Amino acid sequence: MNIPLNKIFRKLSPYVPGEQPSEKNFIKLNTNENPFPVPKEVINAIREQIDGSIRKYPDPEAYGLRKAIGKHYGFDPGWIFAGNGSDEILRLCITAFSSKDDYVAFLHPSYPLYEVLATISDRKPCRVNLKSDFNIPDDFMNIYNLYMKIIANPDSPSGCFHPVDQIRDIAKKLRRVLVIDEAYADFSKDNCLNLVKDFENVIVVRTFSKSFSLAGMRIGYCFGNPRLISALLKIKDSYNLNTISQVAGISAINHYDVMMENCRKIIRNRDYLKGELEKIGFYVFPSSANFILVKPLHIKAEDLYKVLKEKRILVRYFGTPLLKDYLRITIGSKKEIKVLMSAIKEII
């Protein structure tokens, strides 16, 4: 029997997440996880919550978590949505803020998931190439204003921070919703959160996976005008965020200071790694995130990726036409960076 699958499978190239090796003895600098542990207090809060209450369904609207996030950032819970990782939120934004066969515009190279999600949702992906320095080209700002737009800021894999004024200009001209994916905002000096109050077509998406060291718990959240938030609430899976992740998020936001201290360490390590790589002649793009995009010297990026993997150090190699000369390296602990640097020096 020839089972008819969705026609999208004819054209879909699924997003491939970074490797998660099952063996433990890898230095993982490939998926932008935080090298610093979850605060003890958060671990304890989660452990305490593992009790009889998991027998019952979670709060479908994650009100306690939205309230805790809102309190910290100065927003009413009606301005906040929480989801099963920011990936779920990005998918729901596409469903809520565009209709089938609409175009969805995004930059390239950026987070490849945007194109996958648009395709899966029967939208038409509109891919606009970044300039060679990974900045936003003028045509993305000035045209496609009837398409929903998604921008990562800081962007990945470049680490580039697109200036707030530039994003503000895009929001102003756009007749549809602008989704700003701020997964890496806590590693940057600036962010676009205030635009949410100024423009009723702006959504800012954040996550606990990077700066809060909670990638395993899948907790994303976003800010936006209550009209946009209520649309997301209407189309999400009924109980999209499990009980324990809600508790973990509340506890993490209550230990915001620990997270920020870790972010400051990562920024210091980022500067250090950039310096070390530049010393041996690598080109390193300026980064506002917890990773750097680098162009190796005297060795093909793909070869360096492979030899590092043999030495049980994982970095990210994309291998697409625009990125084949680059590696993206997550900022690890000082110790991990030192192991990485001596491995690279041995190889090249």
Place this chain on the structure above:
Amino acid sequence: MNIPLNKIFRKLSPYVPGEQPSEKNFIKLNTNENPFPVPKEVINAIREQIDGSIRKYPDPEAYGLRKAIGKHYGFDPGWIFAGNGSDEILRLCITAFSSKDDYVAFLHPSYPLYEVLATISDRKPCRVNLKSDFNIPDDFMNIYNLYMKIIANPDSPSGCFHPVDQIRDIAKKLRRVLVIDEAYADFSKDNCLNLVKDFENVIVVRTFSKSFSLAGMRIGYCFGNPRLISALLKIKDSYNLNTISQVAGISAINHYDVMMENCRKIIRNRDYLKGELEKIGFYVFPSSANFILVKPLHIKAEDLYKVLKEKRILVRYFGTPLLKDYLRITIGSKKEIKVLMSAIKEII
């Protein structure tokens, strides 16, 4: 600014999950949660897993969980998919096994989410009314064979078990995928799991929310031909199932005997509650699930629902044209049933 939302919002009536009161002093017989606690061993296994590992992303394909489920039920992991509750799996099945503008056929009244998911996914819902005894009508079996079909078995809210031979007949005639939602299968004497091996167009969906007392952890799974499973893997959110839920599922399946013992108690309580309600003249449909659908005597279903709620007992009232005379009551513990029965006797 008039933000354009997805056109589906013009016709969408979102699914309304059962109430989850924030106060604790309710007897909750409205969302088919299990009255029996999660086994101590499972609680401990989850607590132990709350450690540094939640800093990292989960296994994107939940291989360990799929292996544990497969080992128990006699399937290779390639025949199994795991998701963020069975609601996610149902949504993914619609995306994977039908294309935009296709019809999706399901029975009515049944789980109202099927229609919502079809609408959100830009499919055309094809609602086929059950017979007045909540059995499947002949036209559902014999026509619509070019539409993907979804059937809950045991069905909700009736509790009715549709005979395996009848479902087999549907699968045989169907030229598309048949999704059998077996959320309540562990409370029934029979199930359709074997059909997965006989027909390459059959998916059987299960959940840890009901029989395993883990509604708060959001763990669903399904069985199907590897071609179908691989389609689901391609379109899911990258890390759809968090680290802790994967661990909880593995531990729960390893304590299958505790779960089955609880199910047997629920079945005994179901017979007891049915008997008690029949004694006072209520009509109770025969149920193969952990709830019963009842038609009260001498009082409107809606009024009984309201007065019970005032007495802090929640049951489910749907209020739709075909269900306005009925209440769905989750089978609680013996103690909860006794409180419910004396409340009902006071009211009527």
